[in-house]
Amino acid sequence: MTIPTVSYKKFGEQTVPTVATVGTKRWIVLYIMVSAILLTTLACWNNLANGSLLEVFQDDSDAPPPHTEYAKMARYLVHKAEWVSMGSLSTVAAIQGFPMVNIISVADSARDEKSTGVLYFYLTMLDYTAQDLHKDNRLTVMLTLDQNKYCTDNGIDPMEPTCARIMISGRADKIEEGTDEFKFGQTAMFSRHPAAKKWVETDGHNFFLCKLNITQIAVLDFYGGPHYVTVEDYMAADPDKTVNNNADGERQIPARFSTTTEAY
């Protein structure tokens, strides 16, 4: 959606009062009345058409794939995600064995690069999630279409099945430094998370790079319960292509935040 340009008056700018003649005033009143009638008509028409008229003005190049394309939906959510909700089995004494959750920053590619579908993330043993995964590396991550307020903005409650979400279960695998995959994952993380560079550089925090080795992918994007996507179908799906698979229809996943490498 393009944001209309609005020219604001500069602070302190003098407005020169102009006295309109009676004839001009009549034209202004008529103009306002006609505009009001036109706008009311458009609003009613749009309501009758279920809001589809205004959709014409919306940019849908970043719209999610159809809900029946489960593998693509999963890849779409993964590629767009800057973070996931990650569940682990707690090792904290009072809730030993309970499911526990955390927010973990992720990247499946560098900003503006092609999707890989593999989630890379940093962990530190100072954090309970890494401690949990150190004991038992089984985890589940949840990603929702509402992470960038898509559902909220479209009036869909995030718990409605039509607000797509995926639950990926698997294991956290540490990636050895010096490997090509390490380089790839680190570049992806630094690109999307400038803050991650600081985490890694901070003495004593010992952040280490991991990836999610997938066991199961559950896609819940419509009524009727989740659909399970095989890892093969998931890896083969390409969210960078537009829904009708036009060869020239490369999908650009826009920046969510932090496009600069400035430290903060």
Ligand SMILES: *[C@@H]1O[C@H](CO)[C@@H](O)[C@H](O)[C@H]1NC(C)=O
């Ligand atoms: C996931 O883990 C399994 C078992 O350890 C391993 O054989 C496989 O290569 C891993 N997959 C990826 C994509 O790393």
